[in-house]
Amino acid sequence: MGNVFKIRELRYIPRWSVFLIDVSVVFFSVLVSYFLLSSLEVKLNFIKYQKEKIFSVVLINILCIVLFKTYAGIIRHSTFFDFFKIVWSSGSALIVLLVLNFISELVLDNPIFLYPVLFLFFFISIFLMFFFRMITKELFDVLDTKDTPSKARIAIVGVEDTSVSLAKAIIHNPDHPYQLAGFLSARSDSKKAMLLGHKIYNKAQFLRSDNLKEQFDAVLIKDMMTKLEIEEWTSFALDKGLKVLKAPVTNIIKDDHKVGDIRPLQIEDLLNRPTIRIENDEVKCYHINKNILVTGGAGSIGSEIVKQVAQLKSSLIVVVDQAESPLYELQLELLEKFPNQRFKFILADISNYSRMEKLFDDYQFSIVYHAAAYKHVPLIEDNPHEAIFVNIGGTKNVALLSKKYCVNRFVMVSTDKAVNPTNVMGASKRAAELFVQSLQNSSGNTTKFITTRFGNVLGSNGSVIPHFKKQIEKGGPVTITHPDIIRYFMTIPEACELVLQAGTMGQGGEIYVFDMGKPVKILDLAERMIKLSGYTPGIDIKIDFIGLRPGEKLYEELLTDNATTIPTHHEKIMISRDPLMKFEDIENLSKQIILAAMNKDSLQIVRILKIIVPEFISNNSEFEILDSVS
Incomplete structure (x- = not known):
């Protein structure tokens, strides 16, 4: 039994062993050929030189074996290519022996070797050498599969x-x-x-x-x-x-x-759709030799934007984020992956106006990609003032600085939760959209302000799929808020391609929405993920319904009720014509809501937010009381 394991541990037969076996096969084939003919009482030529003749046949074959390296292949992986090498080797030896026979007939009037011996030897040697390889290969296959139930x-x-x-x-x-x-x-x-x-x-x-x-x-x-x-x-x-x-x-x-x-x-393989067609030459034209700013650059969307822009030969990419560890990890990754691209990694909060102005003054950006935002609905519902500082105040800072420093294009990343919002997070993003759009026609503006709006991205930080994976790995249960809840999904690269493409397509003031296909029922998603992990839903892994979280709604939308869409030259990208606000109005309300946030007055924050975004109706939230007030 120990010998079997030693054979199984052997990865390949040494070349010198294969060479010796091939030589032995040649010698054996010569003997068999002469034995067959002698048993038929065939008279041999130059019989007193029989040993010398056998030696010469073996020697010529050895030289051909060395020339064609028939022993060099790994036997367990033998193919017909190895068979042809054997044929070429033995065939060449046969030709040499036939030439010697021809010369012998001219000089001595008799061939050295009988022709039947040569051809019989040729076929026997080829058969035995190839048979040895096939048997060895099959033996390895049997030993590999024997007693390996784990495969x-x-x-x-x-x-x-x-x-x-x-x-x-x-x-x-x-x-x-x-x-x-x-x-x-x-x-x-x-x-x-x-x-x-x-x-x-x-x-x-x-x-x-x-x-x-x-x-x-x-x-x-x-x-x-x-x-x-x-x-x-x-x-x-x-x-x-x-x-x-x-x-x-x-x-x-x-x-x-x-x-x-x-x-x-992975579940992502089933949710993936054909990505949009990106006009790389046009996108590259806007980025080459330019200084680019990406806020929220260490996040799921922001980091992918950085990686895609890094392929467009920009002069400098400034990456801003307030999350220290993710920013440092991204720095290490980008410096290794893009050694020829200049980066600047800035640890900063976009709600700090003076800190951001220093960056705009130092680097004179051509394009700003604004991906910084707080996005987790339940946390923002409990801490609405933080959403005001970052999602509204931070956006206001970066957008106003883009106008002041004549940035060519400002591209904001928004969300489908901004459409008919039922939570503070979505409403704050809608308010940010309104502020950015209002700047387009403001006095003295030369910047093109563009917004992109899309649904959930697969595998982003804190999203449902990584959350389900962790729950499945722990043995469950998988928790879902409601059996009927549905969401749109897209890949992170797909979302970022949309952002880059929108930056080149936009003339200013547009909100770009993406045809995201059919929405996915989260219950179906969870069941499919459990099955893909090799378990049975409800038996191996339980599914628990825990109720809608504060501010959460069953169905996400990409368009407001009173919005219209305009097609673009990309079949899956549309422009949403949403209601606008004058810059003076949104500026005044922004100041009011930021003051309320500084006072930590949650009710006043949401009250003003509902004035800015009239379609904001709270759902499963403490702020529903504000909707009942006439």
């Missing part, structure tokens, strides 16, 4: 060339935790077909079978499949209690033995 038995979706390449990579790599168990196909003509020695199951068989968990542990899909195909096969697999894995086919094709990138399918 996941996977079925690969598809039978095309990419699926075969993926399957070979899995078969030939002994160090990964996967074991090929079969193929799945949508085709109906493969019921009895086999591929690489494994059965092909068509979709109908897959759906009818009730014992798939006895045959497979997981289904492997490819990243090149369409979203519809991924969704369909994922649903089939999860319904059968199987896990779902995803493989990057492009990497596998480049490296037949690279399977380390295979990973469990």
Whole structure:
């Protein structure tokens, strides 16, 4: 038993061993060839030089083996390329021996070797050398799979060339935790077909079978499949209690033995949509050799904006954030990833006007991306004054400084929670939108003020998906506020591409909204995430409904009730025509609400906020009392 484990630990047979085995095969093949002919009582030429003749055949074959390096390949990964090397080696030796025979016939009137001996030796040696490689390869495969129940038995979706390449990579790599168990196909003509020695199951068989968990542990899909195909096969697999894995086919094709990138399918893979088409040349034109400011640069959206701008050859990118640790971590990452880009990392609060003015005066920005904001609804509902200082006061500071220092473009990141808000956070963002828009037509303005508005981003700090993942890892329960709550989702890169594109499209005063597709029911999202983790919702992982949080609503919107939309040349980007406020009016109300925030007067803060944003109706909040006052 110990010897078996030693063999299993052996990664490959040493080249010198393969060389000696090949030489032994050659010698054995010569002996077998002569034995067969002598048993048939065939008369041999130059019989007294028989030892010398055998030695010369072996020597010529050894020289060809060295020339073609038939021993150099790793036996356990032998392919037909190795077979062709053997054929070339033995074939070349045969040609040399035939030439010697031809010369011998010219000079001695007799060939040195009988032609049947040469051809018999040629075929026997090729067969034995290739047979040795196939047996060795099969032995390694058997030892790799024997007594390894921890390896996941996977079925690969598809039978095309990419699926075969993926399957070979899995078969030939002994160090990964996967074991090929079969193929799945949508085709109906493969019921009895086999591929690489494994059965092909068509979709109908897959759906009818009730014992798939006895045959497979997981289904492997490819990243090149369409979203519809991924969704369909994922649903089939999860319904059968199987896990779902995803493989990057492009990497596998480049490296037949690279399977380390295979990973469990994430909920983000199912929510992703085709990203918007970005006109990179136009975007680059606005950024090249320019000084750029990104507020909230260490946050989920801000940091991605920084990374995308860093690819556009800007002269300087100034990253501002008040969160020390995230800003420092971003600094380390960016300096490593973009060594040729100049950065300046500023630890500052945008609500500090004099601190921000120093930055504008020092760096003379061409574009400002304003992503700094407080965003967590329950926290802001309990601390409304902080939202006023940052979301309204901070936005006011950065926007006024952009106007004062003649920044070419000011692009604000807003949220769908600003539409018909039911909480302080959303209302504060809507007030910030109104202030930014009001500056567009204010006296002496040359800056183009642009706003982008979108829904939840996948994987952002504090968002629902990372929260659910942590709850699932702990064994549950997964907590949802309401069974009917729905949300829009988009990826962080997608959101930031929208911000950059809007910065080039806008002429000033616009609010850009994004066609975010269909909203997602959070309960469905939670159940799918639990299944993707290999558990059964309600049994392995419980789902608890805890009630709507203060200020939370069931449905998010991208447009206000009295807004109209105008299409742009991007089919998924629209302009929202929302009601405007005069600069003098919003400026006066902003001063009032900031004064109320300084006095920590929560009721007065929300009262003024409801004047600024008349459609702000509190929901499940202590501030509902203000809506009942006529």
